[in-house]
Amino acid sequence: MKDERFLVQILGKPQVLKDGHLLNVERRKARALLYYVAAHSYPVSREELLNILWPEQQSSAAQHTLSVILYDLRKFLDGLLVVDKNLLSFAPTVEVDARVFKGNLTSPLCNPGLIHEALQLYRGDFLEGFNLPNAPEYNLWLEAERERYVRMRIRGLALVAEHYEKQGELYLALESLERALDLEPLQEDLQCSCMRLLYLVGDRPGAIRQYQKLCRLLDEEMGVPPMPQTMEVYEAVITDTLRESMINRTVNLQANNKRMEKGLRSKPPDPMPFAGRKAELQKMHELVQDNKTGVIFIEGEPGIGKTRLTEEFIRNSEALILRGTARELEQILPYQPFVEALRELRFRPEWPTLDELIQSELAPIWREEIECLIPEMKNNFSIEKKRDLALDKHRLWEAIKQLLSVLAVQRRVIFILDDLQWADTSTLGLLSYLVRQAGDEPIMFVGITRPFNRKSRLAKLIQALGREVKFVRIALQPLELDDLAFIAQHFSLSQTKVLADYLMNISEGSPYIVKEVVQYMLETGYLSPDGQVNLNALSKTTVIPKTVHNFISMRLGRLTVISRSVLDTAAVVGREFDFMLVAKAVALSEDAALDGLEDLCSLGIIRTVGGFRYTFDHSLTQEVVYREIETSRSKWLHRRIAEALESAKSGHQGSSAGLIAWHFSKSNVPERATPYALLAGKISSHLGAWNEAIAFYEQALTYLDDLVRISVMHNLGIMLIADRQGHRAAQIYRKAAALAISQGKTAYAELCLGCALIVENPDFSEVIWGMPPVLLGEDVPEAKKHLKKAELLMEEAGLVELLPNLKLSLGLIEARQGNLHQAVAYLREGFAIAAGAENVEAMLHIKLVTQMNLSALLQIIDDPSAYETALAGLKQAQEKDMRFIQPQLLSILGKIALADHDLHMAENYFSQGLVLAERMSMLYVVADITDCLGQLALKHGQKELAVSLFSKALVNADTLEMNHQATQIRMRLASLLPPAEAEMRLMEIRELIKKGGYLCLFERINLPEAEKAIISVIG
DSSP states (O other), rough: OOOOOEEOOOOOOOOOHHHHHHOOOHHHHHHHHHHHHHOOOOOHHHHHHHHHHHHTHHHHHHHHHHHHHHHHHHHHTTTTTEEEEEEEETTOOOOOOOHHHHHHHOOOOOOOOHHHHHHHHHHBBBBTTTOOOOOOHHHHHHHHHHHHHHHHHHHHHHHHHHHHHHHOOOOHHHHHHHHHHHHOOOOHHHHHHHHHHHTTTTTTTHHHHHHHHHHHHHHTTOOOOOOOHHHHHHHHHTTSSOHHHHHHHHHHHTOOOHHHHHHHHSOOOOSOOSSSOOOHHHHHHHHTTTOOOOOEEEEEEETEEEEEHHHHHHTTEEEEEEEEEEEETTSSSHHHHHHHHHHHHHTTTHHHHHHHHHHSSSOHHHHHHHHHOOOOGGHOOOOOSOOOOOOOHHHHHHHHHHHHHHTTSSSOOEEEEGGGGGHHHHHHHHHHHHHHTTTTTTEEEEEEOOOTTTSHHHHHHHHHHHHHSOOOEEOOOOHHHHHHHHHHHHHTTTTHHHHHHHHHHHHHTTTHHHHHHHHHHHHHTTBBBSSSBOOOHHOOOOOSOOSHHHHHHHTTTTHHHHHHHHHHHHHHHSEEEEHHHHHHHHTTTTHHHHHHHHHHHHHSSSEEEEEEEESSHHHHHHHHHHSSSOOHHHHHHHHHHHHHHHHTTTTTTTHHHHHHHHHTTSSSGGGGGGHHHHHHHHHHHTTOOOOHHHHHHHHHGGGGGGHHHHHHHHHHHHHHHHHHHHHHHHHHHHHHHHHHTTTTTTHHHHHHHHHHHHHHSSTTTHHHHOSOOOOOOOOOOOHHHHHHHHHHHHHHHOOGGGHHHHHHHHHHHHHTTTTTHHHHHHHHHHHHHHHHHOOHHHHHHHHHHHHHHHHHHHHHHOTTTHHHHHHHHHHHHHHTTGGHHHHHHHHHHHHHHTTOOHHHHHHHHHHHHHHHHTTTHHHHHHHHHHHHHHHHHHHHOOHHHHHHHHHHHHHHHHHOHHHHHHHHHHHHHHHOOHHHHHHHHHHHHHHHHHHHHOHHHTTOOOOOOHHHHHHHHHH
């Protein structure tokens, strides 16, 4: 018994331990009694226990219950619970964490060591998660104690901060104060101390923001101004009148800050000499010297030295360096590398200066767009106007371009995008836009990528940029033996050749493996500090593996349990991670997690990238760690990370919805991903990131009930149509129809079946986007049958919200059959229903699409209302910021003006439409407007320009398989080209007619005489 150790822990989740083993007390009232007695340093009377535990029971019954519980507890605790007549207490040998905590913090000696020890005991709130039903007095006591211990913890943190400040550890003092203020932000004396310390470490803007935040809190919570003492400190901060001697003392003390020396916030220099990349580095520097916008793409296998080359390129550079990384697991998150790079700016020492520059030089409209993408920026941008996140991608792209231009005013900006092979479509589109728009501004983009498929989006981007902007493409190869000899000489002068040969054999020229092998040899003694190489050991050993995976696995095997737990959690987050997120998810105390992080940083496995953000030394390390995590643990970690993100982003979860959805999908509770996947899909669709929206909606479908699934499938179909995936959209509509039938939603089923039949036609995109004239003359009886049945059912049931979609579909079918007047009638019906709906905003999308198609058909039949219809649609689209529809409406207005011989107005409309279409990558509209500009050039008598524009439009139309548009353009070209080339175009038209039967297309149009002659030739 004397050798046994009993511990009662009531700070945090309560538990009773015997020699480290948990003792299970089954009855809740018995546990409540134990905790109550443990919390008191003096004996507790039976009467006090009866009043607080059984306040409403009769005295005799309560005393009997208490006696039974005490009898069981005394046997269970083997004499450690002392019952002396009317008093109860624990034996002196029983340790109670709350008593030690309280005693250390209230000690008159105020010993820093005791205070640290006390704070370590605080695992959580007093009796966390415990309560006692039907015992209001006990619960009132419990809440009061919880508040009291929180106050003691705040006092302890304040004392620690004071101690750190005396020792000159100002950053640690600030950290303690911030932890205290997280518990009680209205404690004004701590806010005052925090302002003062921020000023002393050189963060004067931070001190000012701290005061402003306090003023808002006091006003919102209490309606009072700060105390005079606080105002005095603030006055001293803004007037720079705090004692100069304190500032000088701070500078000296910062140099001795041990935490900074441990490398948690600064990257240690790379011990490996830079070798073998002089020619590549020279090319990069030559491009920069011109001080204009340029692009550098660095390509190579993992571990080939892409990142090291980039580090050497920016070493000693005075440029502003921005970094973002694309990740394979995050490809459905739009703009993630750019978001990451811009978020990281806020953690830099020079952020206050950059913030002031942005505030003064960046227009509010662009700051608003930036904060919509990165909600955390709101605290800095101070925009009064509140804006919904539903912004189109053009405005967002232009906002980021304007931000980079502002940053580049004072010094060159170098934007590094790592692992670009994993970049999503939105990121590549934005990169293309920024490069093309930057012009002569001193902004350099560096893309780092692994080998990629020649047909990939990245390959097309690189090919296009190579023809248009200043461009350097560097493909890194393995190091040569001479390069390794240069490295070997750095570590061993006497055995350079031996070491170089060995490194070549094991690494095959991979710089990453060379670095890892040298580090391992130094750690194990195969390579001594004086340069001696243990040849015998090297020739016999098989410990060092011949593959990167085995080598990294061996290195990871030397980690402690705590370090490996931190590393595993970080690997699940990704190659780059936020330590605060890892600390929340790892299920370790903050101090233990920090110890593990320090260990990993000291081993070089993890390195800092700024603030609390860290990264694996190489993507291969992260991949190996992730693969080695046991499946059930991996799922558990994904859930922990998703829950940590939920907690951390409670104020603006939209910005992390995609990450939360992805982590939950990989966890043991994948159904919890659904609401976040839906939210992420909505956000992606607002950003115009169709591929990402499609992926999120598909993810959400799995765990929805059937009625909700129908609606989501409908949204998914819309996204697929927007992305010109008509065949997939048709499949989704058919599935939605089957589901609707099973749920008795017949009208919805018929609508979906009708939509499926018309959207799967490859020519459908030319119809729905108002590309007149598209008159196939072909019947689609099945689609029409389903839609007419749906029309009847909807009108009978009063399903007004579905009718505009239905009328649009029927109108498009009639247009394809050449029944233009009937098509116009349907579209007018649908437009009237959408315009008169109660929820106008919900109908806005379908209303504008209908209005656009209606104006296009009215223009074909020479209806004078076409102009007013298109103009009204354009004005509303501009008012509601619905930019996706504006290029088409501008094109239609231009065609009307062209038909009316108003060439100046036509050119104005076409030019506006073309700019918008190109910026939003709406290539089908670009082809249509370019064709119209060719017709306009003919009206001006500019034949050569017309041929050039028609040829350009034809390339786009053929690429997009816009067969009707392509046929018309060929006819226009044939009448302008020399006979031999004209004959080629005629042959192409013949082939198209054989494939698609488009002859009726020409018979229904008033063609110029030249075109009629061409048709007669074909006939």
